[in-house]
Amino acid sequence: MVGRLLVLMLSACALACAIGASALAGLRPNPANDPRLLNEPLDSYRYDYAERCRSKVPPGVRAMQHWLEDNVRGETWSIIRCEPLGDGLSIHSEGRAIDWALDAKVRRERRAAKRLIRTLLQKDANGNPHALALRMGVQGLIYNCKQWYGNAKKLGPYTYCFNRKGKRRRHLDRTAAHMDHVHIELNWPGAREKTSFWQSPVAGGTEPPPSGGTGG
Ligand SMILES: [Zn+2]
Numbered sequence: 100m101v102g103r104l105l106v107l108m109l110s111a112c113a114l115a116c117a118i119g120a121s122a123l124a125g126l127r128p129n130p131a132n133d134p135r136l137l138n139e140p141l142d143s144y145r146y147d148y149a150e151r152c153r154s155k156v157p158p159g160v161r162a163m164q165h166w167l168e169d170n171v172r173g174e175t176w177s178i179i180r181c182e183p184l185g186d187g188l189s190i191h192s193e194g195r196a197i198d199w200a201l202d203a204k205v206r207r208e209r210r211a212a213k214r215l216i217r218t219l220l221q222k223d224a225n226g227n228p229h230a231l232a233l234r235m236g237v238q239g240l241i242y243n244c245k246q247w248y249g250n251a252k253k254l255g256p257y258t259y260c261f262n263r264k265g266k267r268r269r270h271l272d273r274t275a276a277h278m279d280h281v282h283i284e285l286n287w288p289g290a291r292e293k294t295s296f297w298q299s300p301v302a303g304g305t306e307p308p309p310s311g312g313t314g315g
Pocket residue numbers: 191196197198281282283
């Protein structure tokens with residue numbers, strides 16, 4: 100009984116600590132400018148389409164989920180689901196996309212989403228655009244009628260929200276328009292934790308570099 104109680108207390112504490120940490124941690128400075136990462140070779144642009152429905156969430160996607168939980172307001176809605184999209188499958192079918200709940204109607208949630216997207220697409224201190232996105236293997240983002248894919252310079256219009264003439268459609272479904280969540284896709288190297296961010300100590304948070312390291 101005592102053991103069970105202790106476990107309960109510890110998990111309550113872990114939850115409280117996690118919430119505390121997410122309120123405290125943030126995206127400043129941009130992790131892409133961490134000295135332990137900045138001068139590592141930058142990952143290339145790469146887009147991987149989904150080929151089949153899988154049953155297991157890849158490790159890099161779990162790592163991304165934990166990183167979001169530690170650093171960004173919001174929560175996970177959905178990751179893996181077999182989902183047709185156009186002629187193919189959505190990236191969720193392979194468990195390589197995270198729907199991260201942040202409602203554009205709620206000011207602080209909208210701000211958190213914008214900060215996340217800005218941080219991912221910002222130039223790093225070496226002048227590389229989209230540095231954190233590339234280092235994490237992020238291949239696509241959708242939020243509030245805007246999208247970013249692959250090597251597009253910046254966010255552009257998300258097709259669902261606009262008609263052929265480029266005019267914003269009315270009566271949009273808020274979820275389909277991604278007004279209530281950020282859709283974050285990883286390419287396969289990111290999903291397999293093979294990109295520079297996941298290979299670096301920066302992925303683990305703000306711990307110091309392992310002993311013996313130069314630390315930069
Ligand atoms: Zn999604």
